[in-house]
Amino acid sequence: MDLVIALDLPSAKENLQLVEQLHAYDNLWLKVGFRSYIRDGKEFLEAIKAINPTFKIFLDLKLYDIPNTMADAASEIAALGVDMFNIHASAGVKAMQTVMERIKDIPNRPLVLAVTALTSFDDASFKGIYGQDIATKANDFALMSYANGLDGVVCSAFESLAIKALTHSQFLTLSPAIRPFGEESGDQMRVATLQSAYENRVDFPVIGRPIYQDSNPAHKVRKILESIEALQN
Secondary structure, three states, X not given: OOOEEEOOOOOHHHHHHHHHHOOOOOOOEEEEEHHHHHHHHXXXXXXXXXXXXXXXXXXXXXXXXXXXXXXXXXXXXXXXXXXXXXXXXXXXXXXXXXXXXXXOOOOOOOEEXXXXXXXXXXXXXXXXXXXXXXXXXXXXXXXXXXXXXXOEEEOOHHHHHHHHHHOOOOOEEEEOOEOOOOOOOOOOOOOXXXXXXXXXXXXXXXXXXXXXXXXXXXXXXXXXXXXXXXXXX
């Protein structure tokens, strides 16, 4: 598992202060979402890399539009030099194909993941929109993503194992709403511990509030990395 830390603080200054505290940890993944990127832009990504060039950036914008517009956006995202980004699986097969075709020849292209079901959904609210329960539709979306050349999906930890069984063991799963040691779930409905994420073969556990709300974020990250290492050994 590779830890992904969500940079979801209210300002660029606060986010970069957090990153500075973590500068000694090489090859960390950092998630930059809607608010941070819309507010702080490309310069924010460059500032992260200036703190530690080995940090890897997951640009979490969840693209969803007509296929050509998504492909245009994907091309621009790739040009930013980020390491991973995502689209919504519900944008459909044509969108997936168009995005992957557009970026296929880019050297060291970023990983592309498809969002299956947001972890803020419970089964009832999800079914009201998609007409199926989360597990069934997440599997459908994962198969669609795998068949059309994406690198993996965004899903809760609880769907990860079944998705890998349906697709391939190397098909990536990234799971938000990880509370490493059972912390408060907040506004997330389907949360998991590190232990559960490991048992479900999650590749990228995403952790935000349990780190940046801690009085010593660097120490919390160390504990998490040590726990991941212990689980894998």
